[in-house]
Amino acid sequence: MPPPSLNKVIHFGPYVVTHQVFYQTPLTFCLVNLKPLLPGHILVCPVRRVPHITSLRPAEITDLFTTVQRVSRTLKRVYKAPALNIAVQDGPAAGQSVPHVHAHVIPRCEGDMEERGGGDKLYEELEGEEGDVGEHLRQAEGREKSGGRGRFPKVKDEERKPRSAEEMRKEAEWLAEEMRRDEEAGVYDREEEP
């Protein structure tokens, strides 16, 4: 069975992200990042391209966050992460860089941001250029650097290389396999112990 990511062209805002997608439902897809802030930092998006979470229909919002739950369980397992940050930047004034709803899901381990200045730095980087997924995708497509969203500090973005298409495809295939494993084992159908 080919990974769901190979079935058809998938758009994240104006960008084609087909080979970054590792999980799909009729209403939602999950993709790996060009420049993850931490290992396992992925995005969950509705298939319909709307910028605001308030525009999602009941079935869409339900499916989006049920998918966040599923991917969270698999990410926690494969990254041995006891915690996660889940964040939606809903509109440009909130730091949104691609006008298509997306929930960042970031596995967290105790002390994982210590050498970068503490856990708060994650958020700084999320709002800063490092988390500007739009800018990354523009650059990956060979478009000119837009100058970013301007008002946020540059966070040593130049030190971090965008990952190759091949690297992302491999990660997407690996995560697709891990999610299939959890799905087949019925993990998503069982309630997690609090």
Next chain:
Amino acid sequence: MPPPSLNKVIHFGPYVVTHQVFYQTPLTFCLVNLKPLLPGHILVCPVRRVPHITSLRPAEITDLFTTVQRVSRTLKRVYKAPALNIAVQDGPAAGQSVPHVHAHVIPRCEGDMEERGGGDKLYEELEGEEGDVGEHLRQAEGREKSGGRGRFPKVKDEERKPRSAEEMRKEAEWLAEEMRRDEEAGVYDREEEP
């Protein structure tokens, strides 16, 4: 009709927050903050006290984010905010300070964080002591300062006064009224234009 917040005792983790609650469903409630990071910064919680989003049942996760959508529409209207940050710190390693699922919903306007150092500061404060709702609630209950979550920088928390119970109750009543208005006008039943 009394505001829903007056019906019965409501717990957020170990804390009684009954008079901070401004919206309730059988599975979810919304409360105003002791120290909002920006005007309109509220929390949305499941009634059932579990720490992880992955432990929520399908009806609970659906209702939680349907409620986030509803409150988002009302917050955008009353705070004239074109954007929102929605953030869940799922587990202590992700900055969670009260072991009870809660989604922060923070209305955002262009330039609203300029004088505090830019939009990234919001997140820094969210992970820092300012966003440590557990610490705030402990202090409000007259318990000793715990020393905070330790590894995050202090962000001039001392300059910001916790709000009085009366102030929070008034805000909760006002927001309850505004949400009733939207509910009665059918706003939540209509799809928002993208």
